[in-house]
Amino acid sequence: MQEFGQLIQSLMLKFLGTYFACLGENLCPTFLGLSVRYLKTNINKYYVHDARTVSQLLPDRELINVTITSPPYWNIKDYGCDKQIGFGQSYQSYLDDIQAVFSQIYKRTKKNGSLWLVSDTFKYEGELRLLPFDISERLKSCGWILQDIIIWQKDRTLPWSHQGKLRNIFEYIAFYSKSSKFKYHASAIKDIADIKNYWINYPERYSPEGKAPSRSWHFAIPKQGSWGKNNYVRHACPLPPGLIERILKLTSDKGDLVFDPFAGSGSVLATAKALNRNYIGIDLNKNYKDMFLKSVLPSIKAQFNSRVNIADENALTMKKFRDLIVQLRCLKFPKELSRLYSKTGIPACLGVLVIKIARQNELKIQFIFKNKKATPPNFCKDLMAIAIKSPLSKYGISATIETTEVNKIDRSIGHMKSKTFFLYKGSIFYRWHMTISKADLKGKLQDLSNDELRSDRFPPIISNIKLKIDTRNPSKSLEI
Ligand SMILES: C[S@@+](CC[C@H](N)C(=O)[O-])C[C@H]1O[C@@H](n2cnc3c(N)ncnc32)[C@H](O)[C@@H]1O
Numbered sequence: 001m002q003e004f005g006q007l008i009q010s011l012m013l014k015f016l017g018t019y020f021a022c023l024g025e026n027l028c029p030t031f032l033g034l035s036v037r038y039l040k041t042n043i044n045k046y047y048v049h050d051a052r053t054v055s056q057l058l059p060d061r062e063l064i065n066v067t068i069t070s071p072p073y074w075n076i077k078d079y080g081c082d083k084q085i086g087f088g089q090s091y092q093s094y095l096d097d098i099q100a101v102f103s104q105i106y107k108r109t110k111k112n113g114s115l116w117l118v119s120d121t122f123k124y125e126g127e128l129r130l131l132p133f134d135i136s137e138r139l140k141s142c143g144w145i146l147q148d149i150i151i152w153q154k155d156r157t158l159p160w161s162h163q164g165k166l167r168n169i170f171e172y173i174a175f176y177s178k179s180s181k182f183k184y185h186a187s188a189i190k191d192i193a194d195i196k197n198y199w200i201n202y203p204e205r206y207s208p209e210g211k212a213p214s215r216s217w218h219f220a221i222p223k224q225g226s227w228g229k230n231n232y233v234r235h236a237c238p239l240p241p242g243l244i245e246r247i248l249k250l251t252s253d254k255g256d257l258v259f260d261p262f263a264g265s266g267s268v269l270a271t272a273k274a275l276n277r278n279y280i281g282i283d284l285n286k287n288y289k290d291m292f293l294k295s296v297l298p299s300i301k302a303q304f305n306s307r308v309n310i311a312d313e314n315a316l317t318m319k320k321f322r323d324l325i326v327q328l329r330c331l332k333f334p335k336e337l338s339r340l341y342s343k344t345g346i347p348a349c350l351g352v353l354v355i356k357i358a359r360q361n362e363l364k365i366q367f368i369f370k371n372k373k374a375t376p377p378n379f380c381k382d383l384m385a386i387a388i389k390s391p392l393s394k395y396g397i398s399a400t401i402e403t404t405e406v407n408k409i410d411r412s413i414g415h416m417k418s419k420t421f422f423l424y425k426g427s428i429f430y431r432w433h434m435t436i437s438k439a440d441l442k443g444k445l446q447d448l449s450n451d452e453l454r455s456d457r458f459p460p461i462i463s464n465i466k467l468k469i470d471t472r473n474p475s476k477s478l479e480i
Contacts, residue, residue: 042280043257043278043279043280044273044278044279044280045280045281046263046266046269046281046282046283046289046292046293047280047281047282047289048282048283048284048285048286048289049282049283049284050083050282050284051085051101051261051262051282051284052083052085052097052100052101054101054104054105054108054261054282055104055107057280057282058104058108058280059108060107060108061108062107062108062109062110062111062113063108063110063257064105064108064109064110064113064257064258064259064280065109065110065112065113065114065183065251065252065253065256065257065258065277066113066114066115066116066183066247066248066251066252066256066258066259067105067109067113067114067115067116067258067259067260067261068115068116068239068244068247068248068258068259068260068268069116069117069118069259069260069261069262069263069268070117070118070119070237070239070262070264071085071086071098071101071117071119071135071261071262072084072085072086072087072262073086073119073120073122073131074086074087074089074091074094074122074124074129074131075087075088075089075091075094075124076122077237079284079285080285081284081285082284083284084284085097085098085101085262091124091129095134095135095138098135098138099138099139099141099142101261102115102138102139102142102144103142103143105259105261106142106143106144106178108259109178110178111178111179111181112177112178112179112181112182112183113177113178113182113183114147114175114176114177114178114182114183114251115139115144115175115176115177115178116173116174116175116176116247116251117132117135117139117173117174117176118152118171118172118173118239119131119132119135119171119172119174120132120168120171120172121172123164123165126164132149132172132174135174136174139176143178144176144177144178145176145177145178145179145180146174146175146176147175147176147177147182148174148175148215149172149173149174149175149215150172150173150174150175150215150216150217151170151171151172151173151215151216151217152170152171152172152173152217152219152243153169153170153216153217153218153219154169154170154171154219154220154221155169155218155220155221173217173243173247175251182251183251183252183253184250184251185249185250185251185253186212186213186250187209188249188250189213189246189249189250190207190209190210190211190212190213190318191210191211191213191314191318192210192211192317192318192321192478193211194211195210195211197471197474199325199328199474200328200430200469200471200474201430203324203325203328203329203332204329204332204391204394204395206325207325208321208322208323208325208326209318209322210318210321213246213250217243217246219240219242219243220240221237221238221240222238222240222241222267237264238264238265238267238296239267239268240267241267241270241271241274241300241303241304244267244268244271244272245271245275248271248272248275248277249275252277254275254276254277255276255277255278256277256278257277257278257279257280258272258277258278258279258280259279259280259281260279260280260281260282261281261282262282262283263281263282263283263288263289263292264283264285264288265288265291265292265296266281266283266288266289266291266292266296266297267296267300268281269281269292269297270292270296270297270299270300270301271300271304273297273300273301274300274301274303274304274305275304313480316480317478317480320477320478320480321478324467324469324477324478326360326361327356327465327467328429328430328467328469329361329395329396329397330354330356330361330363330397330463330465331354331424331429331430331461331463331465331467332395332429333363333365333387333392333395333397333399334352334354334363334365334461335424335427335429335458335461336391336392337365337383337386337387337392337401338352338457338458338459339427339457339458340386340392341382341383341386342457344382345376346457347367347369347374347375347376347379348369348370348374349367349368349369349459350368350369350370350406350445350446350459351368351423351445351459351460351461351462352365352366352367352368352459352460352461352462353365353366353368353404353409353412353413353462353463354461354462354463354464354465355412355413355416355463355464356463356464356465361396361397361398362397362398362399363397363398363399363400364399364400364402365399365400365401365402366402366403366404366412367379367383367401367402367403367404367459368403368404368405368406368409368445369403369404369405369406370405370406371405371406371407372405375403375405379403380401380402380403383401384401387399387401406442406445406446407442409441409442409445410441410442413438413441416438416464418438418464419437419438420435420436420437420438421435421436421437421438421441421462421463421464422434422435422436422462422463422464422465422466422467423435423436423444423460423461423462424460424461424462424463424467425460426458426460427457427458429461429467430467430469430471431467431468431469431470431471432466432467432468433460436462441462445462
């Protein structure tokens, strides 16, 4: 019994000894349970460490949500430290090291996690080396699934070209996931920047959430000295915070853990912090860590703080755009309905009452006729048949379609709060032509039978929707 007690005691001592030894060297104790405690005190840190031994720093657990990094580009640059990956190595052993690093990261990434790798091709001994694609082969064998390749267009670059090599203005961003179910918040990065003015005439082709992001991203490289007045960023290739922000919004949430095994200036880590994520970064070069703490972390934080108002403005513009697209669709829908119906016959319709119900995409449409006799047989049925087919089925509008007689129009609008209606003439659905008061609507509709407002294919639309978009300067309608 005494011997058994001694055995337990010596095991305990061994266990604690290893644990404290590991903590002392910033290494990870691999005992289950301790790693959680370890993480609590060891996140939001930049470690001077060799990426080849990520496993000594991070517990053997799925804890990383997203890794964003740009590895050393083989022999291209000397980062000035022993044991650096790339410089002075053969291409094969460089790729072996890269594979070893990302295999350890794979094991420590959550099932729905992802990896973003910025890299580029380069010329060596007169031949182009396809570095991003060679790395991709190695990462595939670790289990990473290549989801997409994005072109990062930079505006500043080396100004020269030479025989067989044009001036380079882009790099590749490869996006990998650990499994087929990965975080991907596409709507978080939709925007309306550079949107063409066609959204006015073709609102059904534009998502109210904005334009889906393309595979070509434009971000200027941060200038030397851009982070803090006197605090120059002396790193060859700092990633722009805007680019990192886009990746973080797309594939992570607040509170997630962001990792960069080749942190350099630490712009990934600082941007993660500014967007309320946690981070762990490593790099061999201690000077970079010092630069991160002294300049990059505070200046990226300040940059994001000063952007809070801009972010609010963007959100308001996006809301305005969303509302306009929905309203445009609501007015184009009945116009198209009339146009498509007119292919089979032209109804003697006086006008179309289009009432937008409080819910975003809900419409009540009433085709107004002089009297019952003037209403074509099966009219609503025929219109419904058109409405449920493409292209109208793609408008995302839920509509009730009815007919009414001009004498009964007061019944249709009597309960409505709006005192004014807007009349849209002919095929112009994005700009009202005249306003009509509720009290005058019936009289005006009766006049319409002889009025210049009438058009057989496009009976005027009378609606509670108020739209006046200047087609020559549509961005004015998005101003807040
Ligand atoms: C392309 S740079 C990364 C730049 C970084 N993305 C930024 O925004 O500043 C590659 C970095 O890898 C680091 N590095 C090279 N070998 C390493 C190794 N074995 N372990 C950790 N870092 C290493 C270099 O010091 C360099 O800072």
